[in-house]
Amino acid sequence: MYKYDPKFMEKAIRLAEENIFKGNGGPFGAVIVKDGQIIATAVNEVTTAVDPTAHAEVVAIRKACSELKSYQLEGCEIYSSCEPCPMCLGAIYWARPSAVFYAANKEDAAASGFDDAFIYKEIDRKPGERKIPFVNKMRDEARDVFRRWDESELKIKY
Numbered sequence: 001m002y003k004y005d006p007k008f009m010e011k012a013i014r015l016a017e018e019n020i021f022k023g024n025g026g027p028f029g030a031v032i033v034k035d036g037q038i039i040a041t042a043v044n045e046v047t048t049a050v051d052p053t054a055h056a057e058v059v060a061i062r063k064a065c066s067e068l069k070s071y072q073l074e075g076c077e078i079y080s081s082c083e084p085c086p087m088c089l090g091a092i093y094w095a096r097p098s099a100v101f102y103a104a105n106k107e108d109a110a111a112s113g114f115d116d117a118f119i120y121k122e123i124d125r126k127p128g129e130r131k132i133p134f135v136n137k138m139r140d141e142a143r144d145v146f147r148r149w150d151e152s153e154l155k156i157k158y
Contacts, residue, residue, distance in 0.1 A: 002098040004077075008033050008077070009031075011031050012041075015029025015042075024048045026044035027081070028082055029043050029080070030060035030078060030081070031079040032063075034064075034068070041060065045059055053087065057088040061091055065095065071158055074096055074097070077097060077098055077100070081102070082104040082106075085106075
């Protein structure tokens, strides 16, 4: 079960604001909490890490998983200064936290130049019709790898 605590949202927002003045990246902060304790905090590090995946939520998930020595965040809550983008949303679902709380929404982010609407539209398009074409090649060979995975006694389901 999850419980919202405004002090953690205040921390996420404060991290986002501090990140502006440090020049480390975009105005985004995230806090991950388990049992009322902060497990990880992060800010957007896209420009400093030179990594387009270094959004606050993704960085926080990586830190929290490392801290908990688990690839799942069951029993954790994520507090984000802004509604997660499509990439972060995917990472959140893979991490499986109990809840996500966010402050600003995607329209607020878009008004400041962080517009994810085009990504949502691209997801709905057929792969070959996307702005960046996605071309399916060597499917049979790749499916053989999945077959070997299905048969492997070494696999760890997640």
